[in-house]
Amino acid sequence: MKDTLALLQKFNAHPDSRCWYVAWNPKGTLLASCGGDRAIRIWGREGDSWECKTVLQDGHQRAVRKVAWSPCGNYLASASFDATTCIWKKKNDDFECLTVLEGHENEVKCAAWAPSGNLLATCSRDKSVWIWEVDEEDEYECVSVVNSHTQDAKHVVWHPTQELLASCSYDNNVCVYKEEDDDWECRATLEGHTSTVWGLTFDPSGQRLASCSDDRTVKIWKECQPGGGQGTDTAWKCVCTLSGFHGRTVYDIAWCPLTGALATACGDDGVRVFKEDETADPDQPVFSLSAHVPKAHSQDVNCIAWNPKEAGLLVSRSDNGEIAVWNYQSEV
Amino acid sequence: MVSQFSGVLQLTDLDDFITPSQECVKPVKVEKKQGRSVAKIQIEDDGSYFQVKQDGGKQKLEKAKITLNDCLACSGCITSAESVLITQQSHEEIYRVLRSNKQAGVAEQKVVVVSVSPQSRASLAARYGLSSSEAGRRLTAFFKGLGVHHVFDTSFSRTFSLLESQKEFVERFHRKEQDKQALPMLASACPGNQLTSETRAQFHKGLNPQQIYHVTVMPCYDKKLEASRPDFYLEEADTREVDCVITSGEVLKMLEEEKVLLSDVEPAPLDTMFSSVCGDELLGHAGSGSGGYLHHVFTHAARQLFGEEVKELTYKTLKNKDFQEVTLERDGVVVLRFATTYGFRNIQNLVQKLKRGKSPYHFVEVMACPSGCLNGGGQVKPLPEQNNKELLQQVEDLYKEERPLVPEEDQHVAELYQSWLQSVGEERARELLHTQYHAVDKATNGLLVKW
Numbered sequence: 001m002k003d004t005l006a007l008l009q010k011f012n013a014h015p016d017s018r019c020w021y022v023a024w025n026p027k028g029t030l031l032a033s034c035g036g037d038r039a040i041r042i043w044g045r046e047g048d049s050w051e052c053k054t055v056l057q058d059g060h061q062r063a064v065r066k067v068a069w070s071p072c073g074n075y076l077a078s079a080s081f082d083a084t085t086c087i088w089k090k091k092n093d094d095f096e097c098l099t100v101l102e103g104h105e106n107e108v109k110c111a112a113w114a115p116s117g118n119l120l121a122t123c124s125r126d127k128s129v130w131i132w133e134v135d136e137e138d139e140y141e142c143v144s145v146v147n148s149h150t151q152d153a154k155h156v157v158w159h160p161t162q163e164l165l166a167s168c169s170y171d172n173n174v175c176v177y178k179e180e181d182d183d184w185e186c187r188a189t190l191e192g193h194t195s196t197v198w199g200l201t202f203d204p205s206g207q208r209l210a211s212c213s214d215d216r217t218v219k220i221w222k223e224c225q226p227g228g229g230q231g232t233d234t235a236w237k238c239v240c241t242l243s244g245f246h247g248r249t250v251y252d253i254a255w256c257p258l259t260g261a262l263a264t265a266c267g268d269d270g271v272r273v274f275k276e277d278e279t280a281d282p283d284q285p286v287f288s289l290s291a292h293v294p295k296a297h298s299q300d301v302n303c304i305a306w307n308p309k310e311a312g313l314l315v316s317r318s319d320n321g322e323i324a325v326w327n328y329q330s331e332v
Numbered sequence: 333m334v335s336q337f338s339g340v341l342q343l344t345d346l347d348d349f350i351t352p353s354q355e356c357v358k359p360v361k362v363e364k365k366q367g368r369s370v371a372k373i374q375i376e377d378d379g380s381y382f383q384v385k386q387d388g389g390k391q392k393l394e395k396a397k398i399t400l401n402d403c404l405a406c407s408g409c410i411t412s413a414e415s416v417l418i419t420q421q422s423h424e425e426i427y428r429v430l431r432s433n434k435q436a437g438v439a440e441q442k443v444v445v446v447s448v449s450p451q452s453r454a455s456l457a458a459r460y461g462l463s464s465s466e467a468g469r470r471l472t473a474f475f476k477g478l479g480v481h482h483v484f485d486t487s488f489s490r491t492f493s494l495l496e497s498q499k500e501f502v503e504r505f506h507r508k509e510q511d512k513q514a515l516p517m518l519a520s521a522c523p524g525n526q527l528t529s530e531t532r533a534q535f536h537k538g539l540n541p542q543q544i545y546h547v548t549v550m551p552c553y554d555k556k557l558e559a560s561r562p563d564f565y566l567e568e569a570d571t572r573e574v575d576c577v578i579t580s581g582e583v584l585k586m587l588e589e590e591k592v593l594l595s596d597v598e599p600a601p602l603d604t605m606f607s608s609v610c611g612d613e614l615l616g617h618a619g620s621g622s623g624g625y626l627h628h629v630f631t632h633a634a635r636q637l638f639g640e641e642v643k644e645l646t647y648k649t650l651k652n653k654d655f656q657e658v659t660l661e662r663d664g665v666v667v668l669r670f671a672t673t674y675g676f677r678n679i680q681n682l683v684q685k686l687k688r689g690k691s692p693y694h695f696v697e698v699m700a701c702p703s704g705c706l707n708g709g710g711q712v713k714p715l716p717e718q719n720n721k722e723l724l725q726q727v728e729d730l731y732k733e734e735r736p737l738v739p740e741e742d743q744h745v746a747e748l749y750q751s752w753l754q755s756v757g758e759e760r761a762r763e764l765l766h767t768q769y770h771a772v773d774k775a776t777n778g779l780l781v782k783w
Binding site for chain 2 (some may be wrong): 102103141142143144145182183
């Protein structure tokens with residue numbers, strides 16, 4: 001009974017520069033990668049290999065840190081070190097720059113679409129998290145600016161079904177936001193990590209949140225109602241900590257929406273997949289290391305993403321610009 | 333750690349994490365001399381620097397100094413700690429001045445003037461359960477008890493600002509066909525200097541402006557930075573228009589330090605020279621709690637440009653309660669479209685629209701704080717049992733209780749305008765009543781980038 005993580009393909013996404021991020025489109029047919037060369041590349045599968053379909057250039061003046069596909073798959077948001085977020089619209093096989101969202105003081109670290117497709121969240125080194133709203137005419141307006149972090153905000157992620165937002169930061173905390181009246185507020189601050197929290201991911205049901213950190217651990221958080229089930233404020237508790245598995249900083253984490261497997265990208269060049277023990281108490285989950293490729297890349301692995309439609313298809317990306325496609329098989 | 337400054341006024345790229353390679357990037361003006369570029373720098377035992385030229389001659393190098401003003405325009409470093417910036421202007425500073433005044437000889441004594449903003453008054457009134465005028469009278473007594481000579485109210489100077497704004501808008505509206513940049517006009521009172529220049533100029537004719545120590549009580553901290561602006565420095569008099577800005581919260585601290593309850597202080601008669609007073613009541617202005625700029629410019633413009641007397645303004649709430657619109661229609665066509673835009677997110681959207689030329693407004697009352705000045709960062713904070721929203725409502729109610737004075741009907745202001753204008757001339761008056769905005773260059777420094 002062995003779970004396996006097999007390498008399918010490796011290719012170099014952004015020659016001569018660092019590749020910062022890679023994201024699957026909602027249909028699972030395309031990969032968007034972005035990098036230090038300020039470009040975004042769209043990759044499609046041709047038989048057994050991945051081919052670069054389009055290159056989106058001239059959108060940014062500095063490295064593109066992250067890209068995010070809208071839930072409908074027709075828009076791309078790219079977050080850049082030039083302090084702007086560019087919105088691209090799909091036109092046939094190409095993308096054109098629709099609008100540029102300005103406002104952050106400095107490097108934008110992440111952009112993420114809400115499940116409804118009407119809201120976009122961005123976070124930046126300026127410690128703030130912005131929530132934007134898009135109307136029918138593709139006009140973007142800032143709805144809220146929340147300053148809950150005391151340091152560089154690294155990543156934002158939306159709940160899979162609700163309008164609930166989470167962000168993590170160099171200040172070692174995770175913040176959870178909800179809309180109140182006509183403004184967004186930080187409803188909970190999740191403390192526990194002892195160093196920068198780099199990545200966040202919700203489980204398929206949205207009940208739990210996983211965070212990964214420079215402190216080499218992964219923490220699983222669960223929302224729990226305070227005693228009496230009253231009020232609107234809920235607390236998030238850390239119900240599980242995975243420590244001792246990672247040799248270095250854990251840069252990214254992804255929870256597979258189809259299988260529930262948890263994959264991590266680590267600074268020790270390894271890719272790991274964790275599986276949850278089905279028999280454990282839901283309030284005290286147990287995760288075990290299911291598969292591990294120690295030298296997945298020759299450098300730090302800083303991004304990992306599960307294909308949303310094909311179970312077991314995983315992509316990882318490394319500091320040296322390489323993208324690797326894996327197949328994860330779990331023997332139950 | 334929550335910043336006391338409003339979100340809009342931020343010292344950009346600030347970081348309290350100082351890396352070994354990170355230095356102050358403020359360039360010091362250096363006299364560039366022609367010739368060979370090689371020179372040695374020698375550090376003496378006492379820490380002074382000498383430049384050793386090729387012929388062996390030594391030249392002492394000046395120490396680079398950074399002032400508060402230098403920092404304001406720069407994306408900072410060492411002095412990023414807010415405390416440094418704020419302590420230069422605090423109630424402790426006032427005590428220091430009052431103390432040295434008591435000890436100084438008559439010739440060196442300063443005339444200490446405190447101007448209180450109506451928003452600060454309303455905030456303190458709410459805390460002590462007084463009316464705004466009652467709070468004003470007691471504050472007068474309290475400050476005078478400490479050694480302050482005069483206590484004025486900034487509504488008076490605000491009248492000047494409102495009048496000038498009204499005039500300027502009508503002027504711009506007339507120009508709008510020729511000058512595409514004439515509109516929209518943005519209310520610049522935040523943090524707009526409330527015309528304290530004339531206080532100095534007119535005050536005690538014969539008094540050297542340097543002898544006046546002017547303190548203002550404001551609802552926010554941003555005003556402190558604003559008072560330090562070089563534009564508000566009177567060159568000829570070698571002194572600032574406002575020496576020290578303290579917040580409503582700081583006045584509360586002063587009262588607590590003196591172990592005084594404002595409600596227990598015996599009220600004193602109000603100083604009238606630079607205040608809008610009627611008997612023992614202070615008068616205010618109609619409109620928003622942030623100065624009523626939209627209200628006054630709108631009613632004036634409606635009258636001047638379209639002959640309409642607007643008795644009541646209907647505010648329409650747009651995206652959120654901090655973004656409201658007022659329109660004037662003529663035969664079904666909108667001829668005037670004004671808006672109030674409070675808070676960072678709304679300002680962001682306004683700026684974006686302006687950049688694209690898509691803003692439909694003729695005039696916008698822009699304020700950095702959500703809910704405006706009454707909710708400023710320096711206002712008295714709610715007590716543990718108080719609800720933020722309830723307190724704000726209380727402060728708003730007290731503020732609005734002050735009887736409004738129509739700026740054009742203010743005799744006192746009219747008299748001052750005339751006599752002062754005559755004495756300084758229209759050009760000079762315009763110079764003194766208006767200020768300028770300067771574009772701040774953002775310095776990008778590779779050393780400041782953090783991953």
